[in-house]
Amino acid sequence: MIPTNIGAHDYFHKVVDCQWACPAHTPVPEYIRLIAGGRYSDAYMINWRSNVFPGILGRVCDRPCEPACRRGRLDQEPVAICRLKRVAADLKDDINDRLPKQPGKMNGKRIACVGAGPASLTVARDLAVIGYRMTVFDSGAFPGGMMRSQIPKFRLPDNVIDEECGYILNLGVEARYNHWVNSLRDLLAEGWDAVFVGTGAPRGRDAELPGRQEAAAHIHIGIDWLANVAFGHTSRISPRVIVLGGGNTAMDCCRSARRLGGEDVKVVVRSGFEEMKASPWEKEDAIHEDIPIINMHVPKEFVHDKGKLNGVLFELVRAEYDATGKRSLIPTGDPDVFMECDEVLVAIGQENAFPWIEKDIGLEFDQWNMPVLNPATLQSTLPKVFFGGDAALGPKNIITAVAQGHEAAISIDLFCKGRSLEDRLPPLTNLVSQKMGIHEWSYDNQVSEEERKKVPVKALEKTLKDIRLELEMGFDPYMACSEAERCLNCDIETVFTGKTCIECDACVDICPTECITFTANGEENDLRARLKAPADNLEQALYVSDVLKTGRVMVKDENICLHCGMCAERCPTGAWDMQKFFLQTAEAGMEVRKT
Amino acid sequence: MTYLAKPRLLRPDTPRNTLGYTRRDYEGAISTLCAGCGHDSISAAVVQACYDLDIEPHRVAKLSGIGCSSKTPDYFLGNSHGFNTTHGRMPSVLTGAALANRDLIYLGVSGDGDSASIGIGQFAHAMRRGVNMTYLVENNGVYGLTKGQFSATADKGSKSKRGVVNNETPIDLVALALQLGASYVARSFSGDKEQLIPLIKGALRHLGPSFIDVISPCVTFNNHAGSTKSYDYVREHNDAVNRLDFILPRDRINASYPPGSLRRIVQHDGSILHLRKLDSDYDPSDRIGAMNHLQERHALGEIVTGLLYVDSSAEDLHRHLNTVEKPLNQLGDAYLCPGSKVLEALNASLRRS
Numbered sequence: 001m002i003p004t005n006i007g008a009h010d011y012f013h014k015v016v017d018c019q020w021a022c023p024a025h026t027p028v029p030e031y032i033r034l035i036a037g038g039r040y041s042d043a044y045m046i047n048w049r050s051n052v053f054p055g056i057l058g059r060v061c062d063r064p065c066e067p068a069c070r071r072g073r074l075d076q077e078p079v080a081i082c083r084l085k086r087v088a089a090d091l092k093d094d095i096n097d098r099l100p101k102q103p104g105k106m107n108g109k110r111i112a113c114v115g116a117g118p119a120s121l122t123v124a125r126d127l128a129v130i131g132y133r134m135t136v137f138d139s140g141a142f143p144g145g146m147m148r149s150q151i152p153k154f155r156l157p158d159n160v161i162d163e164e165c166g167y168i169l170n171l172g173v174e175a176r177y178n179h180w181v182n183s184l185r186d187l188l189a190e191g192w193d194a195v196f197v198g199t200g201a202p203r204g205r206d207a208e209l210p211g212r213q214e215a216a217a218h219i220h221i222g223i224d225w226l227a228n229v230a231f232g233h234t235s236r237i238s239p240r241v242i243v244l245g246g247g248n249t250a251m252d253c254c255r256s257a258r259r260l261g262g263e264d265v266k267v268v269v270r271s272g273f274e275e276m277k278a279s280p281w282e283k284e285d286a287i288h289e290d291i292p293i294i295n296m297h298v299p300k301e302f303v304h305d306k307g308k309l310n311g312v313l314f315e316l317v318r319a320e321y322d323a324t325g326k327r328s329l330i331p332t333g334d335p336d337v338f339m340e341c342d343e344v345l346v347a348i349g350q351e352n353a354f355p356w357i358e359k360d361i362g363l364e365f366d367q368w369n370m371p372v373l374n375p376a377t378l379q380s381t382l383p384k385v386f387f388g389g390d391a392a393l394g395p396k397n398i399i400t401a402v403a404q405g406h407e408a409a410i411s412i413d414l415f416c417k418g419r420s421l422e423d424r425l426p427p428l429t430n431l432v433s434q435k436m437g438i439h440e441w442s443y444d445n446q447v448s449e450e451e452r453k454k455v456p457v458k459a460l461e462k463t464l465k466d467i468r469l470e471l472e473m474g475f476d477p478y479m480a481c482s483e484a485e486r487c488l489n490c491d492i493e494t495v496f497t498g499k500t501c502i503e504c505d506a507c508v509d510i511c512p513t514e515c516i517t518f519t520a521n522g523e524e525n526d527l528r529a530r531l532k533a534p535a536d537n538l539e540q541a542l543y544v545s546d547v548l549k550t551g552r553v554m555v556k557d558e559n560i561c562l563h564c565g566m567c568a569e570r571c572p573t574g575a576w577d578m579q580k581f582f583l584q585t586a587e588a589g590m591e592v593r594k595t
Numbered sequence: 596m597t598y599l600a601k602p603r604l605l606r607p608d609t610p611r612n613t614l615g616y617t618r619r620d621y622e623g624a625i626s627t628l629c630a631g632c633g634h635d636s637i638s639a640a641v642v643q644a645c646y647d648l649d650i651e652p653h654r655v656a657k658l659s660g661i662g663c664s665s666k667t668p669d670y671f672l673g674n675s676h677g678f679n680t681t682h683g684r685m686p687s688v689l690t691g692a693a694l695a696n697r698d699l700i701y702l703g704v705s706g707d708g709d710s711a712s713i714g715i716g717q718f719a720h721a722m723r724r725g726v727n728m729t730y731l732v733e734n735n736g737v738y739g740l741t742k743g744q745f746s747a748t749a750d751k752g753s754k755s756k757r758g759v760v761n762n763e764t765p766i767d768l769v770a771l772a773l774q775l776g777a778s779y780v781a782r783s784f785s786g787d788k789e790q791l792i793p794l795i796k797g798a799l800r801h802l803g804p805s806f807i808d809v810i811s812p813c814v815t816f817n818n819h820a821g822s823t824k825s826y827d828y829v830r831e832h833n834d835a836v837n838r839l840d841f842i843l844p845r846d847r848i849n850a851s852y853p854p855g856s857l858r859r860i861v862q863h864d865g866s867i868l869h870l871r872k873l874d875s876d877y878d879p880s881d882r883i884g885a886m887n888h889l890q891e892r893h894a895l896g897e898i899v900t901g902l903l904y905v906d907s908s909a910e911d912l913h914r915h916l917n918t919v920e921k922p923l924n925q926l927g928d929a930y931l932c933p934g935s936k937v938l939e940a941l942n943a944s945l946r947r948s
Contacts, residue, residue, distance in 0.1 A: 074604050439598055447602035502826050504631040504814065505786060509639035512601045512619075533606060550830060560606045566599070572631025572814040 001524055001544045003553075006495065009429045012581040014541060015558050016491045018081060021068035023403035025427070025585050026050040028065055028081055029491040033443060035084055036484035038477065041095050043088035048095075050585065052122050052168070052402050053147075055160045058086025059472070060151050062248075062279060062397035070490050073537075074513070074560055077452040079486045083472075087480040089160070100129040102172035107131035109193040109416045114181050117145020118398045119389025120198035121168045122405025127412060128171040130589035135192075136173060139180040143169065146200050146390075147398060149227040150249065152256045153468040184357045184385070194384050194412045197357075197371075198405070201390040205349040207244060211302030211309075218309035219302060222253045222347030229256050229467065238342030239263040242312055244299055245347035246276035251283065253345040254291045259467040267293045268312070268339070270329060272319055285471075289460065298329065300336060302344065311340040350395045370394065377411040377421040378404060386411055409588035425586035431579045434492055435568070441578055443492050445565040447512075448485040489563045493581045496554055498545040501575035503552070507567035508532065513560045516567060521553045531557055600625050618646045623673035627666070631818075633785030633811030634664055634733045638671040640788050641702070641731075644795040645672060648843070656692055656699045660685040660714055663740055664706030664733035664811075672702075683714020686721035686730075690912070693726055696922035697913055700799060701728035708738050711747040711766045718768070722775040722804050727911040729798040730777075730806045732768055733785075735813040736824040743816030754821030767893065769903065772806035773886050778909030779805035780885070781839075782900045784829050785812065794902060796841040802863045803909035810898065823896075834897040836877040836888070840869040862907050870902060879905055 004011060014020050018028040027046055034043035047054035061082050069078030109132050113120035116138035124134040142148055143165040147156065169175055181187055187195060204221035206212070212219060218238075222245065228234040241262040243254040246269035257265045267286065269276055273295050276283065283293065297314035304310055314337045317329040352370060357363060363382040364372040371380050371387055378386050388408040389401035411421050434442040456473045457463070463471045475483060508516050514533040521527070527542060528535040535542060540559035547553055568576040601622070609617050621642040626635050645655065652674035659665035661682035668677050676699065680688040689703050703721070710718045710732050721730065736749040743756055747766045754760055772780050779801040783791040791809060798805035810829050812818045818825040823832075837858075844865040852871065858879065860868040870879060878884055885904045892899045912918075923931065 074606065446599050447604060449603055502631065502814075502818070503786065504633065504812070504826060505636045505639070505788065506631045509635050510601070510626075512604065513606045533608070536608070549827075562602055562604060564599070564602055566601065570630045570635070572629065 001521065001527060001542065003546045004541070004543045006543070009427055009583065011541070012431070012493050013427075013429075013583050015493060016581065016583075017068040017070050018065035019491070019583065021064045022051075023064070023400045024051045024406065025403075025583065026065075027491065027582060027584065029487055029489050030582060031088060032079070032081070032084055032484045032487040033489065035087055036444070036481050036487075038481075040088050040091040041093050041098070044092040044095060045098055047085055047088060048167070051399060052125060052405070053118060053164045053398065054085050055089030055164050056147055056156060057399060058082060058084075058089050059156050059160065060147070061085070061399055064399070070488050070560070071486060074562070075486075080452055080455070080483050083455050083475060084480060084484055087475050087477075090474050091477065091480075099167055100171070102128055103131045105131065106133055109133065110135065110191075111194050111196065111412060112137065112187060112190070112192040113196045113198060114187070115145055115197070115199040115389075115391070116140070116143040116165075116175060116177075117198050117200050117389055117401065118147060119391070119401040119405040119408070120145070120196060121165060122402045123196045123198070123388065123409045123412065124173045125168045125171060126406060126409035126588040128168070128173050130413065132413075132416075134173045136175045137179045137181050138175070138177055141177050143175060145198075146223075149230050150223050150252065152226065152252050153230065154255070154259065154463060154466075154471050155252070157468070157470050182356050184363070185361050188361070188384065192384070193416050194386060196408055196412065197385060197387045197391050198389045198401070199354070199391045201350040201352045201395040203351045203353040204346065205351055207299060207346045207348060209299055209301055211304050214307050215302045215304040215309040217307065218342065219344045219346060222249045222345050223350060225345055226252055226256065229260065234260070236261050240341040241265045241343050241345065242339060242341040243267045243345045243347060244312075245269065245349070246271055246278055246293075247347060247349070248278045248282050249350070250345075250347035251278045251286050253347050254286055255289055256467060257345065258289050258291060259464055264341075265291050266339070267291060268297045268299070268314065269293065269295050270298050270317070272296060275319070275327070289464065296329075297337060303338065309342060309344065311338055312344060313338050350390070352391060352394065354391075374421075376407070378408045379411055379415070379421060383415065406585065406587070410586065413588040425590050425592065427583050427585045430582045431493070431495070434578045434580050439569045441492075441565055443489050443580075444485065445489070445492075445563070445578070447488065447562050447564050448482070450482050450486055452486065453479045453483045491581050492563050492565070492578050494543075494556065494561060494563070494565075494567060495577045495579045496543065496545050496556070497575050497577070498548050498554065500573040501545075501548055501554065502573055503548060503550055504572060506570040506572065507576055510566045510570040512564065512566065513562055515557045515559075515561045517555050518548070518550075518552045519555060520551070521547065527555055531555060533557070535559060598625075612646055613649045614651060616646065616652075618642060620674070621646050621652065621672055623668070623670045626670045628663060628670075629739075629815045631814035632663070633735065633809075633813070634667050635670065636785040636788065637731070637733055637791070637809050637811055638667050640785075640791045640795055641671045643788070643792050644799060647792070648796055648799060650700065650799070654698070654700055655702060656689075657702045657704060658685050658689045658692065659704040660706075660709035662706040662709045662738075663735075663813075664704060665709055667733065668702075668704050683709050683712070683717055685709070686714065686717040686726070689728055690721060690724065690726050693728060693912070694916075694918060696924060697727070697918070697920070698922050701726070702799070703728050703730045705730070705732050707732060707734045707736060707746040707748040707768075711768055715747075715766070719771065719775055722772050722777045722806065724804075725776060725778070725910060725912045725915060726804055727802060727913065728804060729795070729801075730772075730804065731795070732806075732808050733811045734768070734808050734824070735811050735817055736822070737813050737817040739813045739816055743813070750823040753823040754819070756816050756819055758821075767889065769806070769808045770886060770889055772808075773882055773889075773904055776804070777806040777904075778803035778906040779902075780904040781806070781902045782808045782810070782898070784810045784833060784898075784900060786826055786830065787833070787900075790835065790838065790900065793839040793841040797839060797862070797866070797868050797902065797905075800841075800862055800864055800866045801905070803906070803911045829898060832896060832898050834892055834899050836872075836874045836899060836901040836903065837879065838871040838873060839902050840871070842867040842869060860905055860907050868902065868905065873901070879903060882906075
């Protein structure tokens with residue numbers, strides 16, 4: 001193999017699995033160390049810069065970082081990254097004086113953001129602080145978008161949304177609530193320098209089955225029902241409820257129903273338990289609230305008696321996979337199953353809808369009625385109009401919406417300056433030795449052997465009675481510190497300098513997970529099999545040095561490195577060093593510094 | 596050096612030997628030697644050898660004297676019996692232990708100071724008596740604990756870190772061991788585990804006194820230009836006569852070798868030593884030839900390594916003394932101390948009437 005180019009910014013970035021997996025590339029290990037040190041406000045600000053809504057995401061993020069966490073490959077479970085983020089938000093001091101201010105002199109450009117959800121607010125924040133006059137339109141009376149309307153209050157209380165949306169609106173962002181934008185043509189005619197569309201995926205998919213029309217009074221679309229619950233329009237549900245669907249919305253529906261009078265609430269899903277779209281922890285939370293999840297049942301008919309719903313009829317299926325791995329659900333032939341219920345919540349997916357965008361203004365839509373976008377710049381075929389969040393590339397999650405908001409803000413800034421949208425800066429990176437003494441590092445390199453902490457929750461009998469009572473209490477400082485110590489500090493990189501290596505084998509002998517091998521060079525597959533411990537995880541890179549004095553190369557399998565620094569401590573010549581890799585994505589308005 | 600213990604987290608696919616132990620189970624405390632010390636590589640080689648041989652840790656007794664090398668038994672086989680004796684006295688304490696309990700595997704760990712200076716008499720007698728043990732010398736040519744004076748194995752003409760030239764003749768422990776009757780004699784280098792590990796395995800399974808001289812660079816005091824025990828010097832002057840593959844009776848042998856290139860030696864316990872010849876004239880069963888070869892090459896500044904001599908039909912001290920087979924601690928009081936009448940009878944039998 002050719003020697004690894006550790007100067008390329010994505011080599012070490014990929015070693016920090018959590019940060020690599022995060023759409024917004026939040027420097028996770030950095031803020032976790034700050035939490036362990038009790039520096040909650042500092043940890044919060046690192047989050048705030050990259051993911052904008054730490055308190056919200058610390059409660060409800062889809063956490064792509066956790067399945068990626070290296071600890072999960074070595075230990076039973078990954079670090080509780082998401083809930084540690086909440087700790088930073090919960091325990092921080094007043095951070096108002098740390099927030100950026102709107103500049104005294106504005107640049108004269110006016111930008112409209114349609115929708116006041118996470119994507120729009122991210123764009124508003126990124127551009128407001130560099131002198132843009134930002135206006136956010138929303139049909140509702142409050143900011144937050146789906147974070148407020150669709151996530152139940154027992155998971156995400158309003159005060160958290162108010163606080164974090166407030167930080168953005170206080171930057172001089174003008175919000176026009178209760179304002180339904182019904183024509184993009186008219187909006188463009190108002191002379192905005194650019195328009196950002198962050199209207200989400202507002203339409204819930206319906207189950208077009210026999211009996212749907214007749215029993216309509218007892219069948220609700222999940223996301224609409226959740227919005228009604230969120231704003232207090234709905235406060236009761238019948239005792240027997242069936243939730244159709246296996247995503248996170250279905251989990252929110254069933255758990256909300258349990259709190260509004262649902263006694264016999266069940267979730268019925270077409271697919272198997274493992275293939276359900278809901279995150280594993282959300283399924284666990286539902287099961288914890290005594291909600292059965294019934295799989296491999298396809299709804300067939302809403303059974304009613306003159307419009308009064310009696311129940312739902314299901315066909316039983318099994319999953320079969322063809323050679324390409326594509327799944328099809330084959331009826332088992334067993335007799336259909338009838339389940340009694342009084343009300344049904346349909347949570348089988350969300351769709352985009354742009355009824356307010358005229359088809360003749362030059363903004364193209366594809367065959368799925370999604371806007372045609374450049375996925376890197378998020379610019380539409382109408383150069384002034386940009387998209388982000390669920391409205392851009394289909395429903396995903398909040399953290400993706402934030403990441404797209406950042407990218408769109410960069411695009412809008414370049415567009416308003418008349419520059420090429422391809423003119424984007426790479427991330428800012430830094431790599432600095434953490435050595436402080438012979439066996440002293442600026443980070444705690446002792447690997448914790450603690451197990452993952454469970455977040456304490458309030459008693460179920462209490463929380464099931466009050467839908468606005470937050471279930472989770474969050475980690476206390478001691479639990480937070482203990483959980484934070486489980487982080488392996490994957491951003492403290494093992495950096496090897498072949499020139500000073502004397503090939504004494506000290507690093508090979510000390511490495512607790514046998515990551516390091518000195519051997520003759522070869523092709524990657526050959527090398528992977530020849531290492532001291534075979535490197536089977538092809539997702540993870542091999543770090544290969546230049547040819548050393550004895551003609552061999554150093555090969556390190558990044559997969560299960562504990563970043564304990566023992567190789568560097570045992571190295572007599574400093575050929576190994578532990579260096580902190582810090583990466584922040586570029587922000588709107590950044591320029592390459594003149595040197 | 597590090598103060599932290601190795602984390603106990605294991606990779607999920609960590610291999611286990613037939614006893615169910617991982618390699619980590621054969622490790623000891625964290626080393627406090629200087630970073631890069633060759634001794635740590637030797638410790639790692641002992642760990643690997645015992646893991647590969649499926650040795651039950653409680654069946655090993657590791658004994659050492661004083662010095663950097665003699666500290667190392669603390670860093671491997673943490674679940675075995677250990678004894679740090681006084682300086683240079685490991686061989687006699689080990690001899691006593693071996694006489695009392697022949698069921699254990701005896702590993703004596705020493706250094707060039709401990710064996711070639713203060714303990715040279717003890718070393719000599721353990722070899723000539725034929726104690727069934729593995730005698731490992733971690734040889735760096737300097738007194739590391741007292742800041743790098745030449746030891747008795749330092750080569751004439753080699754330079755200390757401060758530039759002083761050694762004018763004294765070195766003691767070659769391998770030559771002494773050959774002359775004194777060791778029945779398994781090898782030399783290796785801490786920086787070449789591929790060579791060292793099979794040599795340790797062969798020694799642990801050898802009946803009779805096995806001696807391995809392991810050149811082990813002292814990174815702090817003897818790893819500079821002018822030293823003949825530095826990583827660079829040993830790599831450049833390593834003159835291996837053969838390569839050993841150690842094969843347990845249970846192992847299948849897949850490799851094939853061109854005729855004449857391999858020497859196959861079966862040890863008393865059925866384990867097999869496959870010696871791949873690197874020097875076609877070298878005969879590891881010829882003790883006198885080995886001594887000559889060693890001297891010739893040494894005069895040229897070369898360091899001869901490999902399995903230099905082996906006598907697979909050797910006998911050991913127990914056989915010479917016709918000792919009881921059971922360990923003393925299993926014999927019981929009545930047997931060990933049969934009473935005054937038996938003593939009187941014994942004395943009477945020895946009196947000239």
